[in-house]
Amino acid sequence: xxxxxxYVLDIVMxxxxxxxxxxxxxxxxxxxxxxxxxxxxxxxxxxxxxxKLSDPFFTTRKTRKVGLGVPFLxxxxxxxxxxVEIKSVHxxxxxxxxxxxxxxxGRHHIDFVPTGxxxxxxxxxxxxxxxxxxxxxxKGDGFDVxxxxxxxxxxxxxxxxxxxxxxxxxxxxxxxxxxxxxxE
Numbered sequence: 001x002x003x004x005x006x007y008v009l010d011i012v013m014x015x016x017x018x019x020x021x022x023x024x025x026x027x028x029x030x031x032x033x034x035x036x037x038x039x040x041x042x043x044x045x046x047x048x049x050x051x052k053l054s055d056p057f058f059t060t061r062k063t064r065k066v067g068l069g070v071p072f073l074x075x076x077x078x079x080x081x082x083x084v085e086i087k088s089v090h091x092x093x094x095x096x097x098x099x100x101x102x103x104x105x106g107r108h109h110i111d112f113v114p115t116g117x118x119x120x121x122x123x124x125x126x127x128x129x130x131x132x133x134x135x136x137x138x139k140g141d142g143f144d145v146x147x148x149x150x151x152x153x154x155x156x157x158x159x160x161x162x163x164x165x166x167x168x169x170x171x172x173x174x175x176x177x178x179x180x181x182x183x184e
Contacts, residue, residue, distance in 0.1 A: 003116025018042025029140035044097040080106035130163035145178040
């Protein structure tokens with residue numbers, strides 16, 4: 001994967017598979033650093049699973065025998081002088097369970113991957129899992145993009161899915177407008 005947006009999609013899909021109902025995605029670009037965070041209320045991971053997470057031959061998926069997303073993300077972050085930290089509480093331990101991944105990248109390092117199409121990533125996530133409450137924020141130089149699916153659901157009411165083509169088109173335009181410099 002050669003864009004951060006694809007790693008965001010991969011990591012968030014792990015949260016979806018973990019049964020999360022609420023997923024927060026945050027990308028903050030400040031100074032020399034880009035910090036990407038995904039926090040969910042999914043089933044969480046045991047200590048054993050958390051320790052094995054950096055092993056590319058460990059995955060909880062039944063469809064393939066390797067899990068390269070987190071090891072590659074960690075490698076990319078470390079190549080830019082950054083890091084990846086993962087905290088998780090398994091549902092068997094506490095009612096307040098879930099996982100938080102924080103990846104930090106040196107923005108001006110030669111090995112920094114481009115951000116990519118974050119709007120497309122958010123649209124893909126909502127279209128594939130319209131019942132999940134995604135909260136998205138991407139703050140950078142000259143923009144502060146925000147989207148809260150719970151707020152959209154409150155406006156639309158119970159009868160309209162966020163996966164409806166007209167709703168997705170509106171979300172795409174809404175996000176793109178926030179990324180554009182004001183007035184353009």
